Amino acid sequence: MDQLDIALLKLLQEDGRMTVSELSKRLSLSRPSISERILRLQEKGVIQGISAKVSPAAVGRNTIVFIQVSELKISYHEFEQKIAKDLDIIECHRMTGRIDYMLKAAVGGMNELNQLVERLMPFCSLNTSVVLTSPVANRLILPQEK
Template identity: 55%
Template sequence: MDHIDIEMLEILQEDGRISVSDLSKKLNLSRPSVSERMTRLQERGIIDHFSAVISPEAVGRDTLLMIQVSELKDTISRFEKMIAEDTRVLECHRVTGEVSYFIKAAVQGMDSLRELVDTLISYGNINTSIVLKSPVERRKILPENREQG
């Protein structure tokens, strides 16, 4: 990746719906060149996919949670299948250390929070935290060494 690819990634992470025409103007490149670079970044797996970012609050999920699961009481496969099917769960990460999983969930108020905790408690020890503020939510992801060529 060169500096143009990195600048393209930065722009696309700010606005994934930017037109190729507008992107070409910002990068001072022709539209075919921009399209070719974007295709190459997708083929290399650097651009994984495009999607919309939905506000949980705007769709009625006003309570954001971080949940730690430790001392799993069921099989990993059954737990992960249950988590994958629960639409309240936004992210789930299996990790090393004393905690087995970190889960990010968005629910509609305390009743939904209680239902989620009741579901999870049979799978292991649960530690739930309500998110008060997110000073860093979606940071742009760019190569650490920006001088790559």
């Protein structure tokens, strides 16, 4: 990746709806060149998709919670299948160390959090932490400088 690719990634992460024409103007490249770079970054798996960032609170999910999962009572595969079907879980990460999984959930409030915990309790031990604020969220992801 060169500096133009990095600049392109930055612009697309800041505004995924930016048109090829606008990108072309901002980067002083032709539209075909921008399109080719975007396609190449997609083919390499650098750009995995373009999507909207949705505010959980704006869609009634005012409570964000992280859940540490340990001591699974079912297989990893079975647990992952159950988690994949639960729409309150917005991220699931298998971990090293004493915690098996770290889940991120978005729920409407404490009642919904309680329901989620009750759904998960038969399968594992849980430790929940409610997010108070997120001073760093959705940071741009760019290659590390060497």
